Amino acid sequence: MSIFENVIKIDSNDNIIFNNWIEWEHFGIPNKPDFLRQILRFLIALSGHCLMCTALDGCFFVERIMPKQPIHEKCDCKKKPVSFYKINNLAQANMPIEKLSKYIFSNDQNSKGKKSLFEKMGYTKDDIYNLQSQFKSQALNRYLSGNYILKNLDNYGQRVAIKITLNNHSFYSGWMLEPEGTIRNTTPFGGWVNEKI
Numbered sequence: 001m002s003i004f005e006n007v008i009k010i011d012s013n014d015n016i017i018f019n020n021w022i023e024w025e026h027f028g029i030p031n032k033p034d035f036l037r038q039i040l041r042f043l044i045a046l047s048g049h050c051l052m053c054t055a056l057d058g059c060f061f062v063e064r065i066m067p068k069q070p071i072h073e074k075c076d077c078k079k080k081p082v083s084f085y086k087i088n089n090l091a092q093a094n095m096p097i098e099k100l101s102k103y104i105f106s107n108d109q110n111s112k113g114k115k116s117l118f119e120k121m122g123y124t125k126d127d128i129y130n131l132q133s134q135f136k137s138q139a140l141n142r143y144l145s146g147n148y149i150l151k152n153l154d155n156y157g158q159r160v161a162i163k164i165t166l167n168n169h170s171f172y173s174g175w176m177l178e179p180e181g182t183i184r185n186t187t188p189f190g191g192w193v194n195e196k197i
């Protein structure tokens, strides 16, 4: 996929959509290292800066798919333009293998029926590394082309839903946005596409 396909998209009505990327900014919060980021988030929370806002600091959004600023009265959050070139270089998808080995393919009781659901799609526990790499590459590509849906925002950060297609079955997976374009899988299966999520 070329970089331009991710920046300029054509929708189903042949309209050109430009993905204008921004970085969420809250003063005083470094993007990394994570331990320092978390300490500073809690320290400035003591002087009244909300954890929801500081969790968003450093996250990359397509401007038309981001939480509305200001988030609350006296919100200090800002946004600054960021080049897609930078985002494309930094962005990565993380998915702990335990999401598949210990959750989906544990047993049906623990996985709330997800084990049989993945088996019906044609996968077993032997496929966890293949599945992990498909989840990561599909989610990253869709995030980078602006194909994500905003879900819950709380003190831990912004969750998004991203479509995954496996063996012709399409469903939503849940991801947490982290600074500098990292997306971390929280929910492998969040509901079929076309279902309300």
Ligand SMILES: [Zn+2]
Residues within 6 Å of the ligand: 053, 070, 071, 072, 074, 075, 076, 077
């Ligand atoms: Zn704010």
